[in-house]
Amino acid sequence: MYHDVKFLTYKDRKRILITGGAGFVGSHLVDRLMLAGHEVTVADNFFTGRKRNVEHWIGHENFELLHHDIVNPLYIEVDQIYHLASPASPPNYMYNPIKTIKTNTIGTINMLGLAKRVRGRMLLASTSEVYGDPEVHPQVEEYWGHVNPIGPRACYDEGKRVAETMCYAYKKQEKVDVRVARIFNTFGPRMHMNDGRVVSNFILQALQNESITVYGDGTQTRSFQYVSDLVDGLIKLMNSNYSEPVNLGNPEEHTIMDFARIIKDLVGGSSRVEKRKAMQDDPRRRRPDITRAKKYLDWEPKVSLMIGINRTISYFKNELSRSHHSERN
Numbered sequence: 001m002y003h004d005v006k007f008l009t010y011k012d013r014k015r016i017l018i019t020g021g022a023g024f025v026g027s028h029l030v031d032r033l034m035l036a037g038h039e040v041t042v043a044d045n046f047f048t049g050r051k052r053n054v055e056h057w058i059g060h061e062n063f064e065l066l067h068h069d070i071v072n073p074l075y076i077e078v079d080q081i082y083h084l085a086s087p088a089s090p091p092n093y094m095y096n097p098i099k100t101i102k103t104n105t106i107g108t109i110n111m112l113g114l115a116k117r118v119r120g121r122m123l124l125a126s127t128s129e130v131y132g133d134p135e136v137h138p139q140v141e142e143y144w145g146h147v148n149p150i151g152p153r154a155c156y157d158e159g160k161r162v163a164e165t166m167c168y169a170y171k172k173q174e175k176v177d178v179r180v181a182r183i184f185n186t187f188g189p190r191m192h193m194n195d196g197r198v199v200s201n202f203i204l205q206a207l208q209n210e211s212i213t214v215y216g217d218g219t220q221t222r223s224f225q226y227v228s229d230l231v232d233g234l235i236k237l238m239n240s241n242y243s244e245p246v247n248l249g250n251p252e253e254h255t256i257m258d259f260a261r262i263i264k265d266l267v268g269g270s271s272r273v274e275k276r277k278a279m280q281d282d283p284r285r286r287r288p289d290i291t292r293a294k295k296y297l298d299w300e301p302k303v304s305l306m307i308g309i310n311r312t313i314s315y316f317k318n319e320l321s322r323s324h325h326s327e328r329n
């Protein structure tokens with residue numbers, strides 16, 4: 001991979017911080033920015049991220065990996081900050097809700113303080129969860145959302161909502177240059193095996209001939225984007241002149257029951273689809289309106305669900321044989 005790194009002149013090369021860069025999305029962003037020839041620093045506390053996701057860059061002169069919790073201040077010199085640090089899957093962010101809140105509030109203040117001091121630009125990885133269980137469908141950025149402030153998802157949803165508020169307060173009062181991406185469900189290689197999100201759960205269950213667990217009646221919907229499309233969108237947004245929030249997601253919507261069948265068909269095997277207790281406050285439907293991203297970023301998703309899912313199935317097959325292998329040794 002090293003051989004493909006571009007040579008950028010001093011003028012074009014940026015110093016880029018990626019918080020949460022050892023996680024699923026962050027590590028793909030690291031790869032793209034490293035290959036483009038930038039200097040990349042990752043700050044991660046390895047709560048859900050893994051060194052393995054970025055280990056191929058360790059030792060490269062343009063790369064630095066900091067074991068750092070962003071709830072603590074960070075003083076470094078950078079031009080751009082992609083602020084992704086936060087647990088993202090419901091079981092992970094509900095595991096320690098206070099830590100989730102601290103990461104999204106104090107952590108975001110620290111990154112905005114850093115951006116203010118260095119006069120850099122900060123992109124916040126926000127989420128479609130700011131729309132909560134939406135009454136407007138598909139979701140447009142003008143919609144204010146429908147969030148239960150004291151429910152089990154609140155630590156994440158409200159944490160991201162106030163993180164957005166902080167971005168625009170720093171923009172107004174301190175002239176910090178901010179970008180806000182509202183990311184919809186994303187999947188792909190390097191998702192954590194046990195992170196409990198629907199894509200990893202269903203694929204692993206199907207690969208192991210276990211029951212495919214549909215929470216509730218399965219009529220709730222989601223729209224899934226492949227990780228390389230998201231990375232394109234994040235980079236385009238960061239380098240655009242547009243500072244309002246932008247939805248990044250794939251508008252192709254499926255019920256969770258359909259999605260279970262799609263995965264079962266693609267994987268094969270003998271799994272049965274089984275209904276389980278519904279999750280409290282589970283959003284009933286979700287689909288991005290991406291008019292804004294098309295207009296201001298000239299961005300739309302390119303990878304079809306089938307291609308993305310097949311690549312992810314291959315990834316999880318490898319992960320399973322890797323974990324069986326290490327159990328045997």
Ligand code: NAD
Pocket residue numbers: 019020021022023024025026043044045046047048049050068069070071083084085086087088089103107125126127128182183184185186187192
């Ligand atoms: P992930 O769990 O794989 O990555 C999150 C990373 O942040 C991990 O490496 C974790 O160790 C790190 N982290 C968590 N708390 C930290 C802290 N206090 N200090 C330093 N590092 C910390 O999740 P992901 O799917 O890659 O999500 C990345 C970002 O994108 C998150 O901010 C998430 O909210 C957002 N997002 C993701 C999705 C999705 O579907 N993947 C959807 C909407 C929003």
Ligand code: UDP
Pocket residue numbers: 072073074075076109110111112113114115116117
């Ligand atoms: N901060 C940081 N790195 C920096 C600059 C600031 O982590 O390079 C943190 C700092 O600890 C502070 C927060 O960002 O708590 C907010 O910074 P700001 O300048 O807004 O606040 P102040 O320092 O004035 O309280």
Ligand code: UDP
Pocket residue numbers: 089090185196197198199201202213214215216220222256279282283
């Ligand atoms: N879900 C499911 N079975 C699982 C995991 C999730 O039916 O094993 C459902 C979940 O209830 C939700 C949807 O799939 O309706 C997406 O869940 P995920 O945790 O991936 O992300 P969310 O969009 O809820 O943050």
